[in-house]
Amino acid sequence: MKPTIAIALVLALAVVQHASLAAGAGAGPRVIIVGAGISGISAGKRLSEAGITDVLILEATDHVGGRMRKENFAGVNVEVGANWVEGVNGGKMNPIWPIVNSTLKLRNFHSDFDYLAQNIYKEDGGLYDEAEAQKIIDRANKVGDSGEKLAATLSPSGRDDLSILAMQRLNNHQPSGPSSPVDMVVDYFLYDYEFAEPPRVTSLQNAVPAKTFSDFGGDVYFVADQRGYESVVHYLAGQYLNTSKSGDIADARLQLNKVVREISYSSSGVIVKTEDGSVYQADYVMVSASLGVLQSDLIQFKPQLPKWKILAIYEFDMAVYTKIFVKFPKKFWPEGQGREFFLYASTKRGYYAIWQEFEKQYPDANVLLVTVTDEESRRIEQQSDNQTKAEIMEVLRNMFPGKDVPEVTDILVPRWWSNRFYKGTFSNWPIGVNRYEFDQLRAPVGRVYFTGEHTSEFYNGYVHGGYLAGIDSADILINCARKKVCKYHVKGKYD
Known part of the structure; x- marks a missing residue:
């Protein structure tokens, strides 16, 4: 099979696969959200409120909540993450x-x-x-x-x-x-x-x-509820994702155990590939993976992120x-x-x-x-x-x-x-970085947007920081997708 034919088939498959997941979604741009922690779920909620309902959330683990996570220990549920x-x-x-x-x-x-x-x-x-x-x-x-x-x-x-x-x-x-x-x-x-x-x-x-x-x-x-602090994330998700009678999220727009390994982006859209071989196509991608993941080689960006972006990621x-x-x-x-x-x-x-x-x-x-x-x-x-x-x-x-x-x-x-x-x-936030590097850390690269507690302007490291960061990053994407205001301004280092 010729390479060009193979690529065409992959793209066609991606379109069909995403179309089936987005069936019944409203008109508007298609957005893939990487990660179902509080920032990713918060961003999805904000996009939905703005009429962007054609979203697909790809979560690497088997649960919603990210670093807000309970675990049963000796008969009681305790919080291994945020508490x-x-x-x-x-x-x-x-x-x-x-x-x-x-x-x-x-x-x-x-x-x-x-x-x-x-x-x-x-x-x-x-x-x-x-x-x-x-x-x-x-x-x-x-x-x-x-x-x-x-x-x-x-x-x-x-x-x-x-x-x-x-x-x-x-x-x-x-x-x-x-x-x-x-x-x-x-x-x-x-x-x-x-x-x-x-x-x-x-x-x-x-x-x-x-x-x-x-x-x-x-x-x-201190939150010590047997339902878990992660209930906050489930509650936010339930504001725009379909749930079952028992309250569990039952929406094809949320896919668990989907480990994103590659994000390809261009002026016309994005293609996201997962570890199980699945391929998804969209107009934009919102990456809510942790700063630690961005500093690792789990997700490959094609083309490679620009040097200014990589440097900002590594400086925090x-x-x-x-x-x-x-x-x-x-x-x-x-x-x-x-x-x-x-x-x-x-x-x-x-x-x-x-x-x-x-x-x-x-x-x-x-x-x-x-x-x-x-x-x-x-x-x-x-x-x-x-x-x-x-x-x-x-x-x-x-x-x-x-x-x-x-x-x-x-x-x-x-x-x-x-x-x-x-x-x-x-x-x-270590010594040696300032608002300039923060603005670069949060800044989108073409159609690739970033969110997470590390992009919170004032509250990085906190649950409310992750929640507010999801809203802020979604607003940046909405300004581009809806209002065509796509330029993100980064002030000079000492302005």
Whole structure:
């Protein structure tokens, strides 16, 4: 068979296949959305509201929700990905909060971190003196306040930005930043626990103050509903995709287990190929894959994305934030008011540092959560769960030397970094990039559009950031498809 004939047959097949999927759809451009996480689903909803209903969502995994995902652990559903509604009770309404709290009425619990000074454990056992610990926390907060004032004086372009660590050195005169075990764990709680990367990496200007909290409020609520936080994504999808009587999405416009491997684009349209050999044709494609996936070789673009786009993708960080759940035959840790969160002050920064107990969220489950990030996440992903279990047992027995600490019966270690469909948990804005690179990261390339929490103008790394990014990116596509305003303006680097 001649190559030209083969290509023609492939294109014809793609047209027929897509036409059958879009049967009954309204008139308008055809759009393929890559990914059924909150950004992809949000973008599809916004397109549908604008009358663009001929959409096809290709999801690589077997579920909707992306990094909002529950998993059954020892008889209860826990969140292996996003867990909190962050930014509540402020001047503006976090758009996720009313969906969680009023519409879906998902069980949620206010997280109170005011008692940390009472709950910092020494590496060799026992608690730090509360008054001394509070002094360290107060000093760290004072340095953070100074950093906030400094950030407000910097050029909006980002040209004078510096790392959080540089700011700390400037304000507290510690050449290496916080260095004692208790200083390090407080520092880890304030920054790594939020941004999943250390202060030496994270941009001051784009993290202090975090727009999420200055805009939406300082309160955070932990979602612990057996329906899962992913219910938010299913709810959004149900606004424009057909559902069954049981509420499950039953729409041919959503295709699961479709791993996109190649996106070809030209001035006339796009062709998307999946790992199972399927080929789809459309007028536009909206890529909601994670930043980590874009930095990998999972999806090949033909022609290759322009250098400015590739550079913008590589300049941002895909951080790793790992929530490890462990179950015990009995409780041995303190409970009650002010005991939900506790810290382990190791001489090795970030070593099983942040702990949470679930007296209210999962009563009688005997489950603890320990959070690790960055290098520790990558290290733990590459070792066996038994090794991780042994390390956790050693830490807990060091923390509670006078207690009968039984062996872990179950452990759940998510591996976001190793998973080729995610390659991390959320993006972080590192020192050295500014609004110019962000605009390039979000900018379309011809008929290829991009969305995801990493393209959120103010809230990257958060659920509401992913949701709002889907709307924003869809609006950019709508302006081109409906209004023929296809030029996306990127200001100069120091404008």
